[in-house]
Amino acid sequence: MADPARAARLAQRIKVIVAEALRRRVKDERAELITVTDARVTNDLQHSTVYYTVMAPDEESRAGAEAVLAANQGTLRHELGRQLNIRLTPTLEFVADEIPESAAHMEDLLRKAREQDEQVAALRKDAQPASEEKPYRWQVEEESDSSDEDSSDEASDDAGRSSAADR
Numbered sequence: 001m002a003d004p005a006r007a008a009r010l011a012q013r014i015k016v017i018v019a020e021a022l023r024r025r026v027k028d029e030r031a032e033l034i035t036v037t038d039a040r041v042t043n044d045l046q047h048s049t050v051y052y053t054v055m056a057p058d059e060e061s062r063a064g065a066e067a068v069l070a071a072n073q074g075t076l077r078h079e080l081g082r083q084l085n086i087r088l089t090p091t092l093e094f095v096a097d098e099i100p101e102s103a104a105h106m107e108d109l110l111r112k113a114r115e116q117d118e119q120v121a122a123l124r125k126d127a128q129p130a131s132e133e134k135p136y137r138w139q140v141e142e143e144s145d146s147s148d149e150d151s152s153d154e155a156s157d158d159a160g161r162s163s164a165a166d167r
Contacts, residue, residue, distance in 0.1 A: 009039045014048050014080060014090070015039035017090040021079040026072045030064040037097045041090060050091040062096070069094040 019036040054065045073092055081089035081117075087089040 002043055002045050004043065006044060009045055010045060010084070010090075011039040011048065013084065014041065016029040017080055017083050018050055018076055018092070021076050022072075023139065025075055025079060026165070028068050028072075030061070030068045031072075033061055034065050034068070037099070039100045045086065046088060046090055047093065049095055051095050053097045053100050066094070066096070084139065 015038065018039070020033050022034055022036070022130055022148045033055045035053050036050060037133060039048055040051075041048045052065070053070070053116055056065075058060065071093070077089060077092050080092070
């Protein structure tokens with residue numbers, strides 16, 4: 001087992017090497033659309049996963065980028081072995097990164113929520129109360145009147161009891 005910090009450093013180095021090799025060594029126009037976003041290495045430094053995105057919205061370009069990576073996997077691994085000073089060159093696995101699509105979906109949801117908030121604020125701006133300012137005021141006054149009567153009755157009962165207890 002290698003140190004996790006060493007694995008993280010190696011992953012960052014793999015990310016840079018693969019991105020440069022895609023730009024320099026791979027002679028395919030579809031490789032220009034590929035952006036390496038992240039790389040992860042297992043703790044034993046034997047396997048690496050490289051995450052990538054394709055800067056084209058259509059599925060044809062994405063499938064083409066996947067084919068380019070699969071066809072040039074040996075070339076990219078050879079370039080890794082040449083530039084890394086480690087005993088064993090890790091295997092490469094390419095995974096399409098879903099974060100940009102997820103982020104775009106979240107942005108759409110936030111935009112819709114903002115628009116709905118603006119609509120509610122516009123409706124609230126000109127809104128008037130359905131009745132007077134304190135519609136339940138009469139209930140509060142009745143309760144306070146009846147509680148005053150109840151408290152005066154209880155006070156006289158308490159006074160009567162205490163005088164009987166004093167005797």
